[in-house]
Amino acid sequence: MRMHQYTRVPVSLLLAAAPFGCSAPKPAAQTGVKVTQIDVGRSIAADKTIAEKTDSFRPADTFYVSVKTDGSGPSATLTARWTYQDGQVVDESGQNIAPIGRATVTEFHLSKPDGWPAGGYKVEVLLNGVSAGAREFKVT
Secondary structure, three states: OHHHHHHHHHHHHHHHHHHHOOOOOOOOOOOEEEEEEEEEEOOEOOOOOEOOEOOEEOOOOOEEEEEEEEEEOOOEEEEEEEEEOOOOEEEEEEEEEOOEEEEEEEEEEEOOOOOOOOEEEEEEEEEOOEEEEEEEEEEO
C-alpha cells in the first residue's frame, strides 16, 4: 500500500506542473484580412498593381509581385518567398501592413544586377506565416 502513496505524489506533482512546461506553438492570430489576388510582372504602376503582367522574364529584369488584400485588422504580416527551380530560397522579405478596408495593395520586388540564371522560379506569398498562394514564372 505504501508504494501507491509514493507514486501518487510524483504523478500529481507532474500533472500540476504540466501547464507550466513546454507547450505547442500557438497558431498565428486570426485577422479579418485575406489575400485576394497575386500578380507577377516586369513593372509596377503608381497604385502598386502590376503594369506589365508576365510569367516570362529576361535575365536583366526585376521581378515584381503585387499582393491585394481585403478586410481590416490592426496588423498583419505579408511575406514574399522567392525560390529557384531546385527549391533554393533566393530571397525572403516581409512587410507589416495595417489594412483598413477593401483593396489594400502591397508590392515586393527582386533584382539581380548581374542577371538571373535561366530556369523556373516561384514566389510564395504568406499571410501571418501561412501560405496564401504562389505564382510560378521563368527566366529565358
